[in-house]
Amino acid sequence: MFDQNYANFIWSIADPMTAAGSGAAHEAKKAGWTEIIEHMNTFFEGSGLCDADQLSVAESVLNKALENQTLRGQAQANGKVDFYSSPKILTTVEDSVIKAGEQHAKGIGWVLSSDKVGEMVELLKRMGLFEKLRDEEAA
Numbered sequence: 001m002f003d004q005n006y007a008n009f010i011w012s013i014a015d016p017m018t019a020a021g022s023g024a025a026h027e028a029k030k031a032g033w034t035e036i037i038e039h040m041n042t043f044f045e046g047s048g049l050c051d052a053d054q055l056s057v058a059e060s061v062l063n064k065a066l067e068n069q070t071l072r073g074q075a076q077a078n079g080k081v082d083f084y085s086s087p088k089i090l091t092t093v094e095d096s097v098i099k100a101g102e103q104h105a106k107g108i109g110w111v112l113s114s115d116k117v118g119e120m121v122e123l124l125k126r127m128g129l130f131e132k133l134r135d136e137e138a139a
Contacts, residue, residue, distance in 0.1 A: 060104060064096035071096075 044054045065071055070092050075083055111120055
């Protein structure tokens with residue numbers, strides 16, 4: 001289950017502070033993240049997925065949905081209420097879920113079958129794996 005420490009960590013990555021101020025906008029966004037995290041916890045309850053995997057699934061589906069031209073067109077042509085009540089939204093999002101799963105499986109399969117694990121270690125190094133592990137331990 002997502003907890004507030006994890007939420008704060010995700011928040012710090014997603015939108016780092018750029019200037020000093022009242023904090024009002026930051027607090028409003030943080031409240032939005034709290035609601036998203038609560039919804040994610042409820043949605044994935046019983047799935048057996050850890051926090052990071054839950055986030056990965058949700059972000060992968062979101063990214064595929066953002067690539068979908070049907071959804072993009074409907075968002076441009078409609079208001080929010082009409083967009084979410086469209087008869088096509090369920091099937092289009094389902095397609096996004098399927099594509100996200102296929103691409104994830106393809107990527108993992110490629111890394112494993114192409115003897116790319118050593119290169120993956122180098123990529124993780126460049127992404128700051130060591131530092132993130134140390135920072136997480138210090139928190």
